[in-house]
Amino acid sequence: YLQGLIGQFAPDEIVTTVGSSELVRLAEEKVWFSTDVRQQVADILSVSPLLAAEPKFVVLGCTHFPFLAAEISALLPNDCQLLDTGDAIARRVAHLLKAMPPSDVVGHNCFISTRALNAVQQNRLPALGFDQHECWPIPLSQ
Secondary structure: OHHHHHHHHOOOOOOOOOOOHHHHHHHHHHHHHOOOOHHHHHHHHHOOHHHHOOOOEEEOOOOOHHHHHHHHHOOOOOOOEEEOOHHHHHHHHHHHHHOOOOOOOOOOOEEEEOOOOOHHHHHHHHHHOOOEEEEOOOOOOO
């Protein structure tokens, strides 16, 4: 999917991609447990090709990476622009939800997960702005 977008919108540009399941885990640590992950993010990016490429733009292309925007931005050169994809992700989720059967539970402040939340996560939802939760175990794919 990402390669298709790069081919469509930046076919003549040099694009360095960095994927990291560890960054995803750190984003979840930050969100669920308010963990300070600055050093771990710095450690991961210091050995990735991203910083060595001296980028002019960095696109947060994973759904989890906007949660690490501050940590990533702090490591980038001053002339590098960070493109936060949080709004685009929200629009995509809204589009997918329109195709779903109506639900009496899903409202504007509903957290939807594809796996059950543990007690710590459930207790954290109100602090994150959610007053509802639904678990949809089958990932959406449209």
